[in-house]
Amino acid sequence: MTAAEIGRGLRAGKFTSIEVTRHFLERIDHAGKQLNAFITVTPERAMADAKRADARIARGEGGPLTGVPLAHKDIFCTEGVLTSCGSRMLSNFVSPYDATVVERLAVAGMVMLGKTNMDEFAMGSSNETSWYGPVRNPWDGSKVPGGSSGGSAAAVAARLAPVATGTDTGGSIRQPGALTGLTGFKPTYGRVSRYGMVAFASSLDQAGVLAQSAEDAALVLGLMAGHDARDSTSVAVPVPDYAAGLGRSMKGLRIGVIREFFGEGLEEGTGRAVRTALEGFSAMGATIVELSLPNLPLSVPTYYVVAPAECSSNLSRFDGVRFGHRCKDPRDLLDMYKRSRGEGFGAEVKRRIMTGTYVLSAGYYDAYYLKAQKVRSLINEDFRRAFSEVDVLMGPTTPTPAFAIGAKVDDPITMYLNDIYTIGANLAGLPAVSVPCGLVDGLPVGLQIIGPHFAEERLLAAAHAWQLMTDWHRRLPPLFA
Amino acid sequence: MSIEWETVIGLEIHAQLATRSKIFSGSSTAYGATPNVQANLVDLGYPGVLPVLNREAVRMAVRFGLAIGARIARRSIFARKNYFYPDLPKGYQISQYEQPIVEGGSVEIWLPDGARRIGITRAHLEEDAGKSLHEGLGKQSGIDLNRAGTPLLEIVSEPDMRSAREAIAYMKKIHTLVRYLEICDGNMQEGSFRCDANVSVRHKGRHEYGTRCEIKNLNSFRFVERAINYEVARQIEMLEGGGSVVQETRLFDSDRNETRPMRSKEEANDYRYFPDPDLLPLSLDEEFIEQIRSALPELPDQKAVRFAHDHGLSGYDAGVLTASRDLADYYEAVVALLGDEAKLAANWVMGDLSGFLNRDNLEIGQSPVGAKQLAGLLARIVDNTISGKIAKEVFEAMWEDRSDADAIIEAKGLRQITDTSAIERVITEVMTANPAQLADYRSGKDKLFGFFVGQVMKASGGKANPAQVNELLRKMLAG
Numbered sequence: 001m002t003a004a005e006i007g008r009g010l011r012a013g014k015f016t017s018i019e020v021t022r023h024f025l026e027r028i029d030h031a032g033k034q035l036n037a038f039i040t041v042t043p044e045r046a047m048a049d050a051k052r053a054d055a056r057i058a059r060g061e062g063g064p065l066t067g068v069p070l071a072h073k074d075i076f077c078t079e080g081v082l083t084s085c086g087s088r089m090l091s092n093f094v095s096p097y098d099a100t101v102v103e104r105l106a107v108a109g110m111v112m113l114g115k116t117n118m119d120e121f122a123m124g125s126s127n128e129t130s131w132y133g134p135v136r137n138p139w140d141g142s143k144v145p146g147g148s149s150g151g152s153a154a155a156v157a158a159r160l161a162p163v164a165t166g167t168d169t170g171g172s173i174r175q176p177g178a179l180t181g182l183t184g185f186k187p188t189y190g191r192v193s194r195y196g197m198v199a200f201a202s203s204l205d206q207a208g209v210l211a212q213s214a215e216d217a218a219l220v221l222g223l224m225a226g227h228d229a230r231d232s233t234s235v236a237v238p239v240p241d242y243a244a245g246l247g248r249s250m251k252g253l254r255i256g257v258i259r260e261f262f263g264e265g266l267e268e269g270t271g272r273a274v275r276t277a278l279e280g281f282s283a284m285g286a287t288i289v290e291l292s293l294p295n296l297p298l299s300v301p302t303y304y305v306v307a308p309a310e311c312s313s314n315l316s317r318f319d320g321v322r323f324g325h326r327c328k329d330p331r332d333l334l335d336m337y338k339r340s341r342g343e344g345f346g347a348e349v350k351r352r353i354m355t356g357t358y359v360l361s362a363g364y365y366d367a368y369y370l371k372a373q374k375v376r377s378l379i380n381e382d383f384r385r386a387f388s389e390v391d392v393l394m395g396p397t398t399p400t401p402a403f404a405i406g407a408k409v410d411d412p413i414t415m416y417l418n419d420i421y422t423i424g425a426n427l428a429g430l431p432a433v434s435v436p437c438g439l440v441d442g443l444p445v446g447l448q449i450i451g452p453h454f455a456e457e458r459l460l461a462a463a464h465a466w467q468l469m470t471d472w473h474r475r476l477p478p479l480f481a
Numbered sequence: 482m483s484i485e486w487e488t489v490i491g492l493e494i495h496a497q498l499a500t501r502s503k504i505f506s507g508s509s510t511a512y513g514a515t516p517n518v519q520a521n522l523v524d525l526g527y528p529g530v531l532p533v534l535n536r537e538a539v540r541m542a543v544r545f546g547l548a549i550g551a552r553i554a555r556r557s558i559f560a561r562k563n564y565f566y567p568d569l570p571k572g573y574q575i576s577q578y579e580q581p582i583v584e585g586g587s588v589e590i591w592l593p594d595g596a597r598r599i600g601i602t603r604a605h606l607e608e609d610a611g612k613s614l615h616e617g618l619g620k621q622s623g624i625d626l627n628r629a630g631t632p633l634l635e636i637v638s639e640p641d642m643r644s645a646r647e648a649i650a651y652m653k654k655i656h657t658l659v660r661y662l663e664i665c666d667g668n669m670q671e672g673s674f675r676c677d678a679n680v681s682v683r684h685k686g687r688h689e690y691g692t693r694c695e696i697k698n699l700n701s702f703r704f705v706e707r708a709i710n711y712e713v714a715r716q717i718e719m720l721e722g723g724g725s726v727v728q729e730t731r732l733f734d735s736d737r738n739e740t741r742p743m744r745s746k747e748e749a750n751d752y753r754y755f756p757d758p759d760l761l762p763l764s765l766d767e768e769f770i771e772q773i774r775s776a777l778p779e780l781p782d783q784k785a786v787r788f789a790h791d792h793g794l795s796g797y798d799a800g801v802l803t804a805s806r807d808l809a810d811y812y813e814a815v816v817a818l819l820g821d822e823a824k825l826a827a828n829w830v831m832g833d834l835s836g837f838l839n840r841d842n843l844e845i846g847q848s849p850v851g852a853k854q855l856a857g858l859l860a861r862i863v864d865n866t867i868s869g870k871i872a873k874e875v876f877e878a879m880w881e882d883r884s885d886a887d888a889i890i891e892a893k894g895l896r897q898i899t900d901t902s903a904i905e906r907v908i909t910e911v912m913t914a915n916p917a918q919l920a921d922y923r924s925g926k927d928k929l930f931g932f933f934v935g936q937v938m939k940a941s942g943g944k945a946n947p948a949q950v951n952e953l954l955r956k957m958l959a960g
Binding site for chain 2: 076077083085090093095096097099194195196197198199201202203229230231232233309310312313315316317318319321322323333337357360361362365369
């Protein structure tokens with residue numbers, strides 16, 4: 001059942017939030033154990049939330065998702081609950097406050113089931129960098145669920161939660177969404193407040209949703225979005241009623257197909273599924289044009305300068321002084337810094353901190369950081385030009401379906417190439433969604449739809465139209481059906 | 482062979498802006514609270530928190546820029562200065578680097594040999610760090626983050642000063658200015674106003690600068706002077722001894738009156754500045770800037786020119802009276818109440834009043850004798866009720882019991898004697914009591930006139946009107 005369907009059932013009195021919540025807590029406990037999707041489960045809080053939600057529903061109050069459970073990626077600060085960010089560094093960090101996203105969804109009456117596993121500090125594409133161990137893909141336990149929001153993706157795919165929050169810095173919602181058969185929505189940069197979201201790369205990070213359907217994504221996004229005075233980069237653009245806009249016709253929609261996304265490296269089955277989807281849109285009355293974004297292939301190297309640079313600075317606050325991991329018996333200040341950080345961070349995080357420190361250093365700044373910023377504006381310009389011709393861009397979300405756990409761990413470059421199609425939208429701050437468009441050898445693959453800034457409605461309508469004519473999003477992993 | 486050396490000094494002044502809350506968070510900036518009670522999650526650099534710029538700090542920086550005739554950047558950028566230190570919670574300081582809010586500008590300083598203009602390269606906004614506490618905690622160090630995030634305006638001068646005295650004059654000028662603008666309380670003991678001095682020496686006549694040393698964290702005018710003088714002497718001695726100056730950061734030890742190396746250029750941090758992605762570029766529109774411009778107060782230089790021109794004061798007096806806005810306001814209030822007599826008011830404000838304030842270590846705002854009271858006293862000099870000398874006695878009494886001049890004059894019977902017959906009576910008594918001196922005077926010893934004036938004043942208890950005494954004495958002594 002989707003989140004929207006649960007909401008309708010609750011308001012129709014078919015079941016209570018307490019019953020629904022208990023159902024999901026049991027699934028997490030039994031069916032979900034082997035997936036390692038959760039870092040923390042919060043049953044007491046969930047039951048208390050559910051009780052309050054039932055009371056609200058009984059009074060005829062609340063909205064479409066009041067009483068509907070959800071899971072939060074462990075990157076969002078949750079008051080009184082461990083907020084580990086998948087890291088040993090924060091494995092003792094109980095947040096004293098709620099992130100804006102957490103607060104808004106709680107105010108709307110959603111029920112928090114717990115906190116999901118993730119790549120350490122959101123750095124990874126396979127959920128293998130977590131201090132809490134890898135997450136398994138519900139479609140095939142030997143495969144990765146994608147990352148960094150791998151726990152959220154696995155949880156929703158296995159129906160341990162009807163919907164979950166995620167964050168997307170280079171594809172961390174869309175890529176796991178594609179690899180687990182979900183609708184993964186990353187809004188426009190600035191659409192959702194970053195306050196209370198542990199920062200990885202501040203100019204790229206954006207909170208979003210991993211959902212079973214476009215409708216669910218629309219409902220949750222509507223509750224999360226909006227200006228927040230505590231985040232200077234959040235934008236004061238009014239939030240439309242996303243759910244109300246879902247029914248738009250695809251007739252006359254101009255779809256641009258990004259030529260660069262169909263070159264070398266795209267696995268055949270994935271490419272075929274995406275092309276079939278494009279034909280589907282064409283059949284709905286959309287026009288398809290192929291176009292080129294010549295600078296887009298530079299997005300991976302650009303990203304791997306910008307993101308590490310920002311992360312090297314953002315992660316400086318984890319020094320063992322005020323919170324987080326502190327080494328035992330430091331000899332002096334330097335020893336405390338070195339060992340606390342040496343012990344607290346994993347290999348991938350260290351790799352990125354070192355890369356970022358290097359590209360910002362005197363003598364290298366111009367050649368790396370500044371140049372990357374210039375390329376970033378070229379990529380922006382490519383997108384801007386494309387959106388003067390078409391309404392949305394489409395292509396694959398990932399080059400391949402889910403890969404085996406351990407297959408790419410020792411090869412960061414190959415791992416980084418997994419985000420080759422998703423990073424562009426982050427660099428340009430654009431909204432993008434991945435929707436399921438087929439199965440390749442029993443593993444889901446995703447169609448990515450990218451829109452201009454604040455075109456969330458258009459993307460959700462396209463995703464919804466696609467889901468009205470297909471049932472890929474209703475397919476369940478056989479083991480969790 | 483003796484070489485003539487020239488000193489070159491540039492100052493980086495840190496003025497703590499007088500906002501109620503911090504530059505990127507809502508917590509209070511009040512000084513002296515229990516450690517860490519004025520540090521919220523943003524100040525503590527907790528995971529997930531974000532900075533939000535305090536518009537009041539921006540307004541204050543713009544006020545300063547306009548007051549020194551600088552360019553106000555329509556777009557400025559906040560950057561991160563990255564380094565590790567326990568009192569720097571985020572591991573970086575948010576500051577402005579490549580595009581500061583204020584660029585260019587200058588101030589004029591007054592020296593015995595005339596005025597000099599000192600250029601200001603830039604002024605930028607940044608957050609202060611916390612404090613590390615090393616005393617009273619045994620082997621541990623404490624961190625107080627109350628100060629973390631307090632807004633600072635860093636004012637960077639051109640290397641335009643040529644002596645410690647010029648540096649002090651410049652620093653005092655900026656000190657006066659920030660208080661006039663009400664953007665900084667100027668309290669140096671609490672660290673609200675402090676500076677780093679860049680000092681180098683070169684052969685007089687040379688164009689290129691010598692290697693400089695930066696002396697950190699000087700928080701009194703006296704320390705600035707002593708540190709610069711020590712440093713100049715040290716550098717000259719080193720160069721004359723055939724050595725060379727090493728570029729480094731030094732600390733001034735006020736107890737031993739010397740500067741000591743802190744870190745060399747090689748040990749300097751690579752701060753890895755880059756634009757802070759959590760803050761959008763700061764854009765200022767014309768309307769915002771014009772609003773601030775139109776609300777600027779009269780500045781010290783403008784006020785001094787007006788005092789000199791309208792009140793007929795000397796440039797020096799005008800400069801002294803405008804050194805603080807409160808002092809100038811006090812002086813102006815006295816003049817306004819008196820109606821005229823600016824010179825008399827100026828002498829009293831700069832003389833007795835300032836002397837008593839200094840003696841009791843009081844600010845002008847705390848003076849027991851207010852402007853109205855002082856004007857009341859001076860009015861009695863003007864209308865001849867008391868002499869200037871008696872006025873000093875009255876002033877002292879006013880200072881002690883905070884009462885009005887008239888009440889004291891009445892109570893102590895200090896009213897001046899202007900009745901001719903009464904004065905004549907006293908003169909007659911004095912002449913009778915001093916027959917020998919009288920005879921000498923009349924035989925040509927004119928110098929004894931002063932003796933008789935003194936005797937008459939003494940006999941009248943100082944109350945006789947001196948002008949009348951002079952006139953009547955001359956007449957009566959002549960016989």
